[in-house]
Amino acid sequence: MNFKDYNQSQLFLFPPTFEDLIPESHPVRVVNDIIEKIKIEPLLKAYKKEGNPSYHPKMMLKIMVFAYMENTYSSRRIEKLVRENVNFMWLSGMKMVDHNTIARFRSQRLQDAFKDIFRQVVLLLADEGLVSLKEIYTDGTKIEAQAGKYTFVWKKSIETSKTKMLQQLEELWTYAQNIAASEDRDPEPPEFTKISKEKIRETVESIDRKLSGSDIPDKKGKAKAKAKLRYIKNNFEQNLEKYELQEEILGERGSYSKTDPDATFMRMKDDHMGNGQLKPAYNPQISTENQFILHYSIHQQTTDSTTLPDHLDGFKETFGEEVFAGLESITTDAGYGSEENYEYLEQGGIEAYVKYNTFDKEQDGNYQLKHKAFSKEHLHYNAEQDFYVCPMGQRMEKTHESSRRTKNGFEQKLSHYQAKNCEGCPIRSMCHGSKNNRSLERNHNLERHREKVRELLKSDEGIRKRKRRCYDVEAVFAHMKHAHQFRRFTLKSLKKVEIEFGLHALAHNLRKKVA
Numbered sequence: 001m002n003f004k005d006y007n008q009s010q011l012f013l014f015p016p017t018f019e020d021l022i023p024e025s026h027p028v029r030v031v032n033d034i035i036e037k038i039k040i041e042p043l044l045k046a047y048k049k050e051g052n053p054s055y056h057p058k059m060m061l062k063i064m065v066f067a068y069m070e071n072t073y074s075s076r077r078i079e080k081l082v083r084e085n086v087n088f089m090w091l092s093g094m095k096m097v098d099h100n101t102i103a104r105f106r107s108q109r110l111q112d113a114f115k116d117i118f119r120q121v122v123l124l125l126a127d128e129g130l131v132s133l134k135e136i137y138t139d140g141t142k143i144e145a146q147a148g149k150y151t152f153v154w155k156k157s158i159e160t161s162k163t164k165m166l167q168q169l170e171e172l173w174t175y176a177q178n179i180a181a182s183e184d185r186d187p188e189p190p191e192f193t194k195i196s197k198e199k200i201r202e203t204v205e206s207i208d209r210k211l212s213g214s215d216i217p218d219k220k221g222k223a224k225a226k227a228k229l230r231y232i233k234n235n236f237e238q239n240l241e242k243y244e245l246q247e248e249i250l251g252e253r254g255s256y257s258k259t260d261p262d263a264t265f266m267r268m269k270d271d272h273m274g275n276g277q278l279k280p281a282y283n284p285q286i287s288t289e290n291q292f293i294l295h296y297s298i299h300q301q302t303t304d305s306t307t308l309p310d311h312l313d314g315f316k317e318t319f320g321e322e323v324f325a326g327l328e329s330i331t332t333d334a335g336y337g338s339e340e341n342y343e344y345l346e347q348g349g350i351e352a353y354v355k356y357n358t359f360d361k362e363q364d365g366n367y368q369l370k371h372k373a374f375s376k377e378h379l380h381y382n383a384e385q386d387f388y389v390c391p392m393g394q395r396m397e398k399t400h401e402s403s404r405r406t407k408n409g410f411e412q413k414l415s416h417y418q419a420k421n422c423e424g425c426p427i428r429s430m431c432h433g434s435k436n437n438r439s440l441e442r443n444h445n446l447e448r449h450r451e452k453v454r455e456l457l458k459s460d461e462g463i464r465k466r467k468r469r470c471y472d473v474e475a476v477f478a479h480m481k482h483a484h485q486f487r488r489f490t491l492k493s494l495k496k497v498e499i500e501f502g503l504h505a506l507a508h509n510l511r512k513k514v515a
Helices: 025-035 057-069 076-082 086-092 097-108 113-125 155-179 197-212 218-250 307-319 321-325 339-349 365-371 444-458 460-483 494-514
Strands: 135-140 152-154 254-255 262-265 278-289 292-297 329-332 351-354 380-382 387-389 395-405 413-421 439-442
Touching: 025 057, 025 086, 025 494, 057 086, 057 097, 057 387, 076 086, 076 097, 076 152, 097 494, 113 292, 113 307, 113 494, 135 460, 152 155, 152 218, 152 351, 152 395, 155 197, 155 218, 197 218, 197 339, 218 254, 254 262, 278 307, 278 460, 278 494, 292 307, 292 494, 307 321, 307 339, 339 351, 339 444, 351 444, 351 460, 395 439, 413 444, 444 460, 460 494
Parallel strands: 135 329, 329 351
Antiparallel strands: 135 278, 152 254, 262 278, 278 292, 380 387, 387 395, 395 413, 413 439
16 A cells, blocks of 8 residues: 555654744634724733733734634634644744633723724725725614523503502502592592602502501401501512613613613514524624625614614724715615604715605506505695695695604604595595595605605616625525524624624624735
8 A cells, every 4th residue: 555654753854834824815814914903002002011911902903803704703712722733823823822811801902992993994995996895785684692581571561560550559559549548538539640768658658657557347448458458568668679770771662681781572573483582682784895794773762763873873883974075975774764864864965765655566557556556645735825636636734733752752843734625525435534535744844855755766777786786695694694693693783793793793894805
């Protein structure tokens, strides 16, 4: 048999170095070159001058970014690679970093500095001509949090519990009032509309006084009332403190998880059971160009429509006024089509290729004929005299104006119109289902924005952008979730989750650059 020479004890006259073992085109060299070019002054602020010397932050950053490029997210696995993998050994200069140091660097050291690091890398990509920072494609997805799916706290449940507490107090107070002596009866009952510790104490004292001073034959009823009163004394104030703390954590949200209070329960499209379960999650938003992630932000809202102003404000804060002023257009799906978003983009001078909720349906002629024949969008509007004309030619005069605020505090102005006489109209049943004369409300500012957006989306440039959005921003999420198995966060809390997603985003950009 003829074999090549094999001798584990063979000595080398000139031992090989890591430079010899790593190919020139290997992605680890790209990571090394990129990190060497960026400034890390914000990262240095996370270190103290006193105490034992720390591992160099550039070395730690290189290890962390390359680990995410290699789909390795566990600090213990990264520690193992630093000890055994040639690429990691080259990046670390043979320094043996333990998993606690790696975890602490990721969750603490990077907290205030990573956004600036990500910004510098994006600007390097712009210098190479890979992105222009002038047109962006924005979308969001839901990624499961590192929290138990049965650890929910619901805002509605808290409100229901507080309402029940008020009802129990009111029922017990009414019973005590009925059995109290005439001289101990209150002339006016207390207002059981809003519960508080003071109200609980005052009501309990009043009930206790009435029950103690009453001598009635209904011993069982009185005993039950006293038992309820003891329960209220022992539990209501503590429960109220718990509910107030939970409401403080909730803020404007409708739910949170006990094991990660920053996570909100959201309906997951890609749930493994395929039934859209509610799970604790975060709502990351990204803006891309040429499938490079230019900016990312993490949100606790369940819907995308309320995230766009905050997301773009973050873009402005990260890259500065000059870069933001150079932003020419944004393309999104219909989830972002709201008056607030259109107004924000118009004030920023950004062309909004942002669908509204009925845009796709409007392109179907059959839909318009079947479902929109008598809709308010098809009624003639006289802008000069401010009135509508119903399908039978009757004028619908403006009756009044009103306003309402969205969850974000944005004020919408509405105009209301009503026909004068619908009685005996032959098409009344098809026109509207109201018992009175037909009325409608219109948001003229929103309609103006929709008309403007409709023209943009139907233009040649709009069609090009709509097609490109599908394989630009959506492909990035598909790549991260399916190709690199990023379907659940490994860290807890909003700040740490933001760092973790940022590492995934930076790793994606460098993988894209290498490709």
